[in-house]
Amino acid sequence: MEAEARYTLVGTIVLIVSLLLIAGLLWLAGGADRVSYRHYTIYFTHQSMDGLDVSSAVKMRGIKVGVVDSYQFAGGGLDAVRMDIKVDQATPIRSNAEALVKRNFVTGVATIEIRxxxxxxxxxxxxxxxxxxxxxxxxxxxxxxxxxxxxxMAENGAQVLDKVNLLLSDANRKGISDTIQNLQAISTNLADNKQAFNTAVQSIHDAADEFRVAGVSITRAARSAESSIQSVGKNADGAINQATTAMENLQRQTSDVSNRLQGLAEIGTLEFTSVSRDLRSSADAVSSAGQRLSNPRGILFGTGKPQPGPGE
Incomplete structure (x- = not known):
């Protein structure tokens, strides 16, 4: 019985150790990766995957933050490579992050750079x-x-070469050659007529001197005219001031005369009213006298007794 119990204990210990060993192997095989890593997907359409493989480094700002987990063609009508990566969960990958392939030209090893x-x-x-x-x-x-x-740059260089070829075409070369020949002929004519050219230059120089002297004279005349104009302006200002004073005096005298005429008109109106009143009184007197003269008998014999009225 003791031997069987001992074997049972040994078997139990061996079983526990085996289970612990299996759990450790599973953890080392990647069971812990699901805890400490986050997974992302990248679709590469324009960049080459040359130098990349599973477990290739994924870096951010030069620091390794993860590895390539897997990659395959995207399919579904997309000409792209689908790549799954896993990075440390503390890596700050933003919503506008970009992934690109960086390649060492010496070793050919490529990495994924995230920015x-x-x-x-x-x-x-x-x-x-x-x-x-x-x-x-x-x-x-x-x-x-x-x-x-x-x-x-290559395209621009090709365009420049095309323009140079167009410039150096047969027709343009002939035109340039004719132009050079014409310049040579002009140079020869200038050399032959050097004396006449020097004479013309001297004449131009003399004319320039005369213009310079004339310019000085014109400047002096302009200054003199400016002084005269300033003097005339001052005199004109004085005359204008005197005329302004005279106009003010004339306006003042005219106002006085107008006031006096208005007073005389008022006095004449009063006198005319008085004369009219006297004339009306005289007319009333003349009318009364006329009425009396219309009855001479009354004037001579008096009015007599008044006729008795009805009922008297």
Missing amino acids: NPDATSPLLTEVLPNERYPVIAEGKSDLDNVANALSK
Whole structure:
């Protein structure tokens, strides 16, 4: 019985150790990765995957933050490579993050570089429909920028060469040759007529001197005229001031005369009213006298007794 109990204890210990060993192997095989890593998906359409493999490094600002988990062709009509990566859960991958391929030209080893153009953007957590993990957008590598610049330079160089070829066409070469010959003929004529040219230059120089003297005279005359104009302006200002004073005096005298005429008109109106009143009184007196003269008998014999009225 003791032997069986001992064997049972040993078997139990061996079983527990085996289970612990299996659990440790599972943890080392990646069971812990699901706890300390976050997964993302990248679709590479324009960049080459040369030098990349599973477990290739994923870096941010030169620091390794994860590895490539898997990659395959996207399919579904997309000419792209679908790559799943896993990065440390403390890595700040923003919603506007970009992924690009950086390649060592000496060793040929490539890595995935993740950049955050705006560090204030929220973290990338949204999972799109039909996707397993959040999708990081594909960026443009420095090599692509250099290639594009070189391509543009090549295109510009080709255009320049085409323009040079057009400039150096047979017709243009003939025109340039004729122009050079004409310049040579002009140079020869100038050399032959050097004396006449010098004479013309001297004449121009003399004319310039005369113009300079005339300009000085004109300047002096202008200054003199300016002084005269200033004097005339001052005199005109004085005359205008005197005329203004005279006009003010004339206006003042006219106002006085107008006031006096208005007073005389008022006095004449009063006198005319008095004369009219006297004339009316005289007319009344004349009318009374006329009435009396119309009855001479009354004047001579008096009015007599008045006739008795009815009923008297």
